[in-house]
Amino acid sequence: MIEPHAAGAATLATPPVAAAAAAAPDAPGVEALVDTFIAAHPGGHERLIPLLHLLQERLGHVPFEAQDVVADRLGLTPIQVFSVLSFYHFFTLTPRGRYPLKVCMGTACFVRHATRLIETIQDTLGIDVGDCTPDRLFSLEQVRCLGACGLAPAVMVGQDVHGNLDTKAMRRLITQLRSQGRREAVAAAKETPRG
Amino acid sequence: MATLDPIEVMVDGHPVTALPGTRLLDVLRGLGLRIPTLCHDDRLTPYGGCRLCVVTRRDGRGGLVLACSTPVLPGMVIETHTPEVVEARRQQLQLLLLNHRLECPICDRRGDCRLQELMFEHGVSEQPYPFERPLIPRDESSPVITRDPEKCILCGKCVRLCDEVQGVAAIGIVHRGLQARVTTLLDRPLDCEFCGQCVNNCPVSALVARPYLDDTPAWLREPATTTCAFCSCGCQVTGETWNGALVRVTGAGVDEPNRGKLCAKGWLGWDVHHAPDRLTHPLVRRDGRLMDATWAEALDAVVGALRRARDAGHRIVGLGGSRLSCEDAYAMQRLMRTAAATPHIGLGPAGGARALVEGMGALTGAPRSTATFDDVRSADVVLVLRGDPARTHPLLKTELVQGVTQRGQTLVLAHALSGPLDRHATLRLPVHPASEAALLHGVAARLLALDPGLASRVHGIPGAGEWLASLAAYDAETVVRQTGLDLTALDALASVLGHARTLATAVITGLGIPGDEAAVTRAAVALDALVGGRGVMVLGEKANLQGVIDAGLHGEWLPGGRPTASADARAEVGVAWGQPVPPPAPVPLLTAIQADGGDPVGVLYVAGQDPAGAWPGGLRGTEAVAAAAFVVVHDAFMSDTAQQADVVLPVAILGERAGSLVAADGVRRPLVRLEPPPRAVPQDRDIFREVSARLGIAMPEEAALVAEMEALCGWPRPRASVQCLVPAEPPAAAAPIDGLLLDGSPQVFRSGSITDHSARLQELSPSVAVKLSRREAAELNIGDGDTVLVSVGDRAALLRARVDPEVRPGMLVAPWRARWGTAASRMIPGDEPAHAHIRRSS
């Protein structure tokens, strides 16, 4: 669209990445993020996926409100954006924790009381299915058969499958992941000092 | 077109030549080979989704390739029926069945399903995989369209048509793998243009139209193809009937101009045939009241009134409409010019009539467009003036969307209103209402300032000097003031036009669009001559504007584009009729109807218009109808004019008619009867013929009448070209905009009095409301559903308000003519923009 009233092809400086990243996840206005990206990357619809990546990275998810902004700026309709987003597992609608807990609800796991694992997680972390803890460490999802029926009930965390879990083992796993997360956060802070 | 040398390829062992870059599929099909496809569509960019079009390639890397998305290359060796091809197709069909609830014997599409045919051909009857099909319930939440995800084979045609052709993109494929399905955002009910493109091209029964759900299997339905009569695009539609009733309507295959595409009106609007309020009996006024009468009584009354007026020398006025077929229009003007002996005939303010006659006719000597749909398709820049074709001329809209999305066409849209095409425009110029002509004069002046040599393009044309001189009044400052655009915008337009290799211009017309359609048309023709464009296409509001003028139903034009002013032309037509032809009327038709100059109207004979209900209030149609001594109306419904008439005669409409229509592209296409009209009401020309006979002049019978008309009209008419130029009218004193602009021009589902009677179209736009932008809603404290008083000068109406984010600030959008309420037509003065005020009432 040639907008007659637009200020022409003014080249904007590269986006202030560090500043945006340093702020709390909700802080950078979605519109600002999108507009900065658009200004720095002239082009067409091929910018959709990089833009969604940027939002997923900065916000931890790409909510519908953000999709609307993307659609508007790229001249797409919201369903076109959602269609692409929903194709890639990488993008999520709700925030995903550093350790996404995927509890298997397949038949084998279900009959071996997978629901109790869900309840344990809900009690321990205080989050529902689809939610994320405020510190963004854990999120909870239900999935279909993980293909590990022999280990039922099973929970997948990232790429790792943990099997034969009971409520106690589940709690232990959470504690273990929590301290691992803290260690990693401290290490990361040391490695990339910001000024 | 660049000429490319043909290349040679081998197909199934035979050498074949093809043009480089052609799709392999087209080459193979051109040879008459049957290559199955499910996801391919000629109107879409290649997709490669269904993998059924595989063929074996023997040269190069070899292996199976997709014919639909592989271009031919020199030396290619292709085999189309190898065992691996057959096996690949079988397996692919089995995979597709993973997504498909197989129930052919009870399916709505049985006998008319691409998948069923291919399964049969390939001996596939089930899928052998150990997966469960996800169960997703049928979605009936949308109006008209039902989606059945368990039938969907994910060919993506619906999604791509909605995006690439319709430009709406209301649906998408979400998720992946077995979970993938077609849906709207958050599975909401469809809120789209209901063009039916998705439904009519779904290869299976995953999308069906509830109005056309029918128990009759395909092989029992009888198809017939006719021309849509809802607008002037001329779309070919196929109606399928069973037991004489229309049970299904689709776009007719690959026929021009629409190549299978339709809009909501052409797809669904046919229920008008059976509208409960159709007129089925003649009505005659007795003791002040319209009463049922027999045809004999009604015709006696009409003939008596015409005879008295003719013999007493009272003025007889024949007002036709562009819904008439060519045959009906021809019969009407013949009756009026001979038996009724009156020169006062024509179309009055019918949308586009002035653009053709005083616009095209004035500069080319022929009242018709100089560009066709093909010109619009192949031009690299298209300039659209005065309105949004998505609202008025949906086929043109799809052509422009395809041009932009598929061929990188540059689309310039210059008008004051808002509409769905806005989002596709390359350059959107939201000019002040009624300032399109000023914009064109201004850009012509600017192009000439940049490149004075351009003037040589028009030097040979009579009047060019005067035209060039008149442009001096359109300096940048004036144009900026008149159009409200800034200089950057004007320069952007000049640059687009200056660089255009080919330009085509479309002028949209319709009652309620502000501005002088004839002046815009003349400005467009002059600009086209200056930049060496392809021509100008005038899109009449109603179906047969061009045909009605071709057939001679216009005071200034006799059949076949012969000027009435020419004595030779009158003599020529007079010989064909065996009757003298009256010279042109001394006053324009509108003046004659309004009885200006004190000559009262003895008989006002109206066929196909509603001056009392549908004319802009400022044209005083209601007053004219009231003042006429005797009023005859042909109509299918009780229009406002009919209510005041002395005789009302019911007639056949739309797909109940036989004959022909000439669309905006100048091509004459057949009207074929799909259904009989209720109570066998006649076509307009049957009545005209009878009246003429009773007045003592027998018109030829049907076949002879058609032959006489064709001989005089000489279709197809040759392409006209510019013969002279006239000076641009001096810039008007820019009227200050006071209040909001009232936009009463046609809306997507509501484009005139006929669509008002379609229950299906009404369901799609249920509320008779005035739409306003969020800004005005906030400023004036008006909420959705509030009752508001809208006024223009001293005319006012109470309407319900709807806040619509699509409406541009500063505007109000109101239905032109609405059956259950009052409407914009009463409030709008005429050609001038209507400045309206709105406030909450209560």
Ligand code: SF4
């Ligand atoms: S009816 Fe037309 S606009 Fe609506 S979803 Fe189907 S293709 Fe798109």
Ligand code: SF4
């Ligand atoms: S609904 Fe029909 S057209 Fe759309 S993807 Fe499914 S099968 Fe294809």
Ligand code: SF4
């Ligand atoms: S675009 Fe016009 S001619 Fe085509 S289907 Fe729609 S109303 Fe009919």
Ligand code: FES
């Ligand atoms: S059912 Fe849980 S892993 Fe298969």
Ligand code: FES
């Ligand atoms: S037609 Fe070629 S992949 Fe579908």
